[in-house]
Amino acid sequence: MNEKELQKEAMRVLKETSRTFFIPITFLQKELKMAVVTAYLMMRAIDEIEDNEHVEVTNDVKFKLLNEVSGLIEASTFDEKKYLELLAPYEQFLPEVTMRLGDWIRLIPTGAEHLIKRSTSEMAYGMAKWSKQNWQVSTREDLDEYTYYVAGLVGVMLSDLWEWNAGVKTDKDLAVGFGRGLQAVNILRNQHEDLTERGVSFVPDGWTRDQLFEYAEENLAKANLYIQDINKKSILLFCKLPLALAHKTLKALKEGKEKMSRAEVEQTVQEIQGE
Structure with a gap:
């Protein structure tokens, strides 16, 4: 999938995930718009792990997944293979926005990577901590x-x-x-x-x-x-x-x-x- 097709996919998933947030994003222009789209999708990806209500996705599982995902996002190069292997046992319980985290990272505009990845990694770390504390x-x-x-x-x-x-x-x-x-x-x-x-x-x-x-x-x-x-x-x-x-x-x-x-x-x- 080329970048233009991937951008269309990102907007589709965004609209399906949050109609309310989709509207203000349309006010933004070009590069900034795509930066905010990717940031939203990345943060929603980890949020879907934290909020997961399937009995198999226990608080201990959430703690483990979110901690490891935090480290993967923080790394200079995102290891998508390792990410998918990590989620594989729970894939049937997780939505598209979570499984496609690698796609959203690929779409981050040049120059914004460290800003978005740093914040998302810290968020995953915090969510892991609070999952452990119920x-x-x-x-x-x-x-x-x-x-x-x-x-x-x-x-x-x-x-x-x-x-x-x-x-x-x-x-x-x-x-x-x-x-x-x-x-x-x-x-x-x-x-x-x-x-x-x-x-x-x-x-x-x-x-x-x-x-x-x-x-x-x-x-x-x-x-x-x-x-x-x-x-x-x-x-x-x-x-x-x-x-x-x-x-x-x-x-x-x-x-x-x-x-x-x-x-x-x-x-x-x-x-x-x-x-």
């Missing part, structure tokens, strides 16, 4: 650490990519807050499901739901500040859509709804696209 969050520090690995890191990597491609400099601490804010909204939205279906709680001991709302709002406030440094319209639109959806989802949850309606999501997309 994602049991006890303190505010635990919550900060977990949300850093699964979301704050994404913010830092995107900041690196903005500077690499467009010379746009942003605050890394605010970038972490951006990621944490989006993740906190997800935790609030899935709190009951996580506890009843997975036996997992991301809420620190003794915290009320109101405190979790405060945590989300505190970090989304950092996200609001983060986007003020962005002076390139395509990148700004990319950031504004998930942020707007997060704020509106938080509002819906406070009103007792499970999530935003499809019509509300579509209206938000149209509002951002019209800017």
Whole structure:
């Protein structure tokens, strides 16, 4: 498969994996767009290992796989053969986006490899650690650490990519807050499901739901500040859509709804696209 065909495949898998994320990516231009696509697919590949619910994919298996994948990604040359051998016993339980990690790495634009691979490797390491701990969050520090690995890191990597491609400099601490804010909204939205279906709680001991709302709002406030440094319209639109959806989802949850309606999501997309 040549590069153009592989790029089309990447966009297909992206759309099948996340329709919500597919939309803001279309705001980005050429090389930066492909860098973000590959980064998303790589991180989704490892996320599908962490979130796997098949009984055969135990927490010990997740710990082993994610630790080894972290090392393979970090290496100067990705050993795809070793990667596929590692996943072979669990291949039937893993989606296409995970099995094709080598394809996504091949598509990373020249110059962005170390930025994307470094962040994805660190994320896999963090996911391995929390898989071993069964994602049991006890303190505010635990919550900060977990949300850093699964979301704050994404913010830092995107900041690196903005500077690499467009010379746009942003605050890394605010970038972490951006990621944490989006993740906190997800935790609030899935709190009951996580506890009843997975036996997992991301809420620190003794915290009320109101405190979790405060945590989300505190970090989304950092996200609001983060986007003020962005002076390139395509990148700004990319950031504004998930942020707007997060704020509106938080509002819906406070009103007792499970999530935003499809019509509300579509209206938000149209509002951002019209800017």
